[in-house]
Amino acid sequence: MAVYTDVSDEELEAFIRSYAVGALTSFKGIAEGVENSNYLVHTESGRYILTLYEKRVSREDLPYFLALMEHLAARGITCPLPVQDREGRTLKELAGRPAALITFLEGLWVRRPGIEHCARLGDALARFHLAGRDFPLTRANSLSLPGWRTLFAAIGSGADKVAPGLANVIEKELRHLEGNWPGDLPGGVIHADLFPDNVFFLGDRVSGLIDFYFACNDMFAYDVTVCLNAWCFETDGSFNVTKARALLAAYEAARPLTKAELDWLPALARGAALRFLLTRTYDLINTDANALVKTKDPNEYLRKLRFHQRVKSTEEYGLKER
Amino acid sequence: MAVYTDVSDEELEAFIRSYAVGALTSFKGIAEGVENSNYLVHTESGRYILTLYEKRVSREDLPYFLALMEHLAARGITCPLPVQDREGRTLKELAGRPAALITFLEGLWVRRPGIEHCARLGDALARFHLAGRDFPLTRANSLSLPGWRTLFAAIGSGADKVAPGLANVIEKELRHLEGNWPGDLPGGVIHADLFPDNVFFLGDRVSGLIDFYFACNDMFAYDVTVCLNAWCFETDGSFNVTKARALLAAYEAARPLTKAELDWLPALARGAALRFLLTRTYDLINTDANALVKTKDPNEYLRKLRFHQRVKSTEEYGLKER
Numbered sequence A, B: 001m002a003v004y005t006d007v008s009d010e011e012l013e014a015f016i017r018s019y020a021v022g023a024l025t026s027f028k029g030i031a032e033g034v035e036n037s038n039y040l041v042h043t044e045s046g047r048y049i050l051t052l053y054e055k056r057v058s059r060e061d062l063p064y065f066l067a068l069m070e071h072l073a074a075r076g077i078t079c080p081l082p083v084q085d086r087e088g089r090t091l092k093e094l095a096g097r098p099a100a101l102i103t104f105l106e107g108l109w110v111r112r113p114g115i116e117h118c119a120r121l122g123d124a125l126a127r128f129h130l131a132g133r134d135f136p137l138t139r140a141n142s143l144s145l146p147g148w149r150t151l152f153a154a155i156g157s158g159a160d161k162v163a164p165g166l167a168n169v170i171e172k173e174l175r176h177l178e179g180n181w182p183g184d185l186p187g188g189v190i191h192a193d194l195f196p197d198n199v200f201f202l203g204d205r206v207s208g209l210i211d212f213y214f215a216c217n218d219m220f221a222y223d224v225t226v227c228l229n230a231w232c233f234e235t236d237g238s239f240n241v242t243k244a245r246a247l248l249a250a251y252e253a254a255r256p257l258t259k260a261e262l263d264w265l266p267a268l269a270r271g272a273a274l275r276f277l278l279t280r281t282y283d284l285i286n287t288d289a290n291a292l293v294k295t296k297d298p299n300e301y302l303r304k305l306r307f308h309q310r311v312k313s314t315e316e317y318g319l320k321e322r
Helices: A009-017 A059-074 A115-131 A145-162 A166-179 A220-231 A241-254 A259-286 A298-310 B009-017 B059-074 B115-131 B145-162 B166-179 B220-231 B241-254 B259-286 B298-309
Strands: A024-029 A037-043 A046-052 A092-094 A097-103 A187-190 A199-202 A205-209 A216-219 B024-029 B037-043 B046-052 B092-094 B097-103 B187-190 B199-202 B205-209 B216-219
Touching: A009 A024, A009 A092, A059 A097, A059 A115, A115 A187, A115 A199, A115 A205, A115 A220, A115 A241, A145 A166, A145 A259, A166 A259, A166 A298, A187 A220, A216 A220, A220 A241, A220 A259, A259 A298, B009 B024, B009 B092, B059 B097, B059 B115, B115 B187, B115 B199, B115 B205, B115 B220, B115 B241, B145 B166, B145 B259, B166 B259, B166 B298, B187 B220, B216 B220, B220 B241, B220 B259, B259 B298
Parallel strands: none
Antiparallel strands: A024 A037, A037 A046, A046 A097, A092 A097, A187 A216, A199 A205, B024 B037, B037 B046, B046 B097, B092 B097, B187 B216, B199 B205
């Protein structure tokens, strides 16, 4: 939930006039997303999302994200599309922030994903991975193993304020992963944050993917484990192996996982859990109490990490032995 | 800015299905309004606002508010209209809260109102007052003089945490107003909260009024002073007499103020300033630091109160002597 930047009447009108979208008829801040300020904009020609990129998104990365959306849309992955202004630009400035007007995507995100949703997500993720294979730009994943070490250094003993002994858990896990992390799995563009609120459905059908602002080049199977963590645990903390099986089977129907990818899944899942444990811990420690952001619970990801630490083989994710 | 209540997928779909509005195609929390949870809903038939009434709005008052919107709309005041479900009901329940689906109103609220906006507001306010004259329901203003005393008792010495000496300022002002408050000015339905974010414009034209959840029966001239306070002060705290003159002249073109109303304006303006000083002080003291609400600055209204305390005659609001 976030609207960080106030936009004045004059600035907003001049901004909208720079596009061939007709006059503004409505402008409302959206209480979703934590990284940027998002507004739902109605003009005479339709609906758009206006995004102001806040400081956590690096300005140099924006061309990658915007070009990726155009690339994916051209390959049949439904996603928001940056609108070009009258001079052909998509990355602009508003209220002192980088800004883009993007097309509005119909659909609803699912608050409580069921088995069928997990299957649809698995299919959409695989097709996203395939569609990104010939995307020419690259962006390193700043939130992969070396980045986690850096983030942990910034958190330090503050972790123990979130959960007693957490700093020690993180240190041990980091050391484990630093010695047990794959180096050469198939990779390409990954979404890296494909949580339920970034996947829109219309009925049972995926109507589109949104929020590409963590997208980067990394291992496909890591992206799969981000989704296993985000979609296949129940609110009571239990792992729903039926949902995992549905997700993985649908993924594999479009893009089969290699033997090496399968073998590394438990380690990748630990890493994916650690990544969100770290960022949520960091956010909880560093969020001003007055900020209009609902911080997410790090302990949810500590529980997920502990689940994966106990996993002995990939079969525990619902896959048959091969 | 507020979305307080989470709605599950199943509840939401069942709720929307109870109306003849077609299938849901989008559902987004809106980061505006502090009293209720508001969602922008798109269905196959159009755009709607779904409001979940949070605890500050009393359930018994909702029929008054919803009927008022229907009454005003029938008299040409553009405002959101509660949608009837398939059984003819407008006040319903969702996620354990009273809820209503209302029509979407086009327009934008003005961040920095100019003179012309103040004039249009004055005209809209007068026409609102006239349109409400034959509204059959009544609702007492719980935030008028006796209510302020109650609110102050709940705040107590906590006021001094907001500004040193504030409790004493409020106590003295309350005593002054208790001895200097009009008893028999013209009245009827007032909006009581007609701030810029509750008045939508399309271009220079008022496209509608929203947020009737403080509406009640009270003196019209008190409503005028709420607007003088909300629209005619600059961000540096100065009173813009040109804006006040424009607001009052446009109001009077539709509904002339009586001599008694004019004489009482300074006292009413003090009361209107005290009302928001009190509620903002109360909110600041009582808002959980984790709540996703931007508390508003009480000191803004302390400065406005001080301005009106120094006013010697109604001419200082830009009106000619009569």
